[in-house]
Amino acid sequence: MKPDIAIIGAGYVGVPLAQVFADAGRVVVLVDVKQDVIDALNRGESHIEDVSSEQLKPHVDAGRISASRDYDAVRDADAILIALPTPLSKQREPDLSIITRAVRDISSRLRTGHLVVLESTTYPGTTRECVLPGLAASGLQVGADFNLAFSPERVDPGREDWTTKNVPKVVGGITEACTRRAAELYRGAVDEVVEVSSPEAAELAKLLENIFRSVNIALVNELAQLCDRMGIDVWEVVDAAATKPFGFMSFKPGPGLGGHCIPIDPFYLTWKAREYGFYTEFIELAGKVNENMPYYCRSLISQALNHGKQRSLKGSKVLVLGVAYKSDIGDTRESPALKLMELLRNAGSEVSYHDPHVPELNGERSVALEPAEYDCVAIHLGKSGSCEPSRPGGPRRLGQESRPELRRARGVGVALRHGRGEAALLRAAIPTRSCHRRPRRRARRRCGRSGRDRNAGADALRARQARPRGRQARLRREAARHARRRDGGAVRARRGARARAHAGASPALSPGRPEAEGARRPG
Known part of the structure; x- marks a missing residue:
């Protein structure tokens, strides 16, 4: 036909x-x-x-x-x-x-x-x-x-x-x-x-749809980082805000943007806008926030290993669950999991992945779900066929009775994304505040010293701490000492000349020379 x-x-x-x-x-x-x-x-x-x-x-x-x-x-x-x-x-x-x-x-x-x-x-x-x-x-x-x-x-x-x-x-x-x-x-x-x-109206309508999502995802991603520092559960905040029946649309934080549309489409408009002398700073800022999320997720994994296993990224075995850009598909285009795995490998980690929808990725095969063999399990996506079955009535967290493999895991887990209709693993063994704040050192009490002595000692300590270090700094300090000596010698010479002039001696004779000493002795 x-x-x-x-x-x-x-x-x-x-x-x-x-x-x-x-x-x-x-x-x-x-x-x-x-x-x-x-x-x-x-x-x-x-x-x-x-x-x-x-x-x-x-x-x-x-x-x-x-x-x-x-x-x-x-x-x-x-x-x-x-x-x-x-x-x-x-x-x-x-x-x-x-x-x-x-x-x-x-x-x-x-x-x-x-x-x-x-x-x-x-x-x-x-x-x-x-x-x-x-x-x-x-x-x-x-x-x-x-x-x-x-x-x-x-x-x-x-x-x-x-x-x-x-x-x-x-x-x-x-x-x-x-x-x-x-x-x-x-x-x-x-x-x-x-x-x-017009076709221009239709073209811009499609871009607006995806820019709207990109900007709002960037907003909630930034909020997630702030909540992590403040010790607030971002999921609870988003779910509570979503109860408002008007004026709010719920977006979930995640490890970044993926797919063939949202990570790419907004920059079509930023490029075209420059032709008209207009700069879409808001759109570009949202892109920067979303692109930074894989780096933030690497930091979360590093914190989990440090606090939960007392290990660093280097040499640790990390399992990434789900590498597609969204749940229940095999599409890995622009998936943030690819960037995250690259960052972990660059840090020295041994990285494997499990995803039944992506049996092979860049020559690497999906491994069996055996969390006990890894130091850290990073949940990139909630998969309704691999990680956690969907259940109505609220989110699920891996590690419950329905998933004994993860419950028996010896490592720590990091939730990087909230899958649609299901939830991912809570971040385990990560203290909320101590990840970002250094504990204050308690000042030692020094008995038998006056306040002036303590202040002088503190001033000397601050001066030493403020002193620049390194070879170039050492050379600068040596040059400064030589300059002070040279300047000091010149000052002493001028003072001696003034003293001799005042005493009636010849200015041509310098102190320390025999002629000068003889001229000053009484006959």
């Missing part, structure tokens, strides 16, 4: 989108560059956890979903949807090279009547400034010969209550006709479509 819809990109966005359209009776072809992914899809095997093979295979067998590496497959389709990644460079600048190459391949096959929709998250203006010129190179005119729109993907991997089908679809086209055409396409597959006036 000839496809009605071509989706460029068979990943976390493209495959669920293909399933939704196939459920609505449309014929979809997925275009991707990875041959192993294409072969698996054509066998009815899904590599995306949100779409199981049981859901995919009936559509493949019926011919409603197929996959190909050839861009010629888009020629017969009525609509072309672009669902490709838009990463950031090392300088935090948008890298649209993947989108640009796809647009170039589409442009050479563009025909009259085509609808092209960009779903990839990007900065405001991408559709009009980057995609449109590439498609216009075909000689066709937008709004007359073909239609172009932007509709941001809103996939949240692992969610079962909100999926591609029931999450409202925002659509904004280059022209009103483009908007209507794109809205009509999506209305045939999803529950609700929201039309906006």
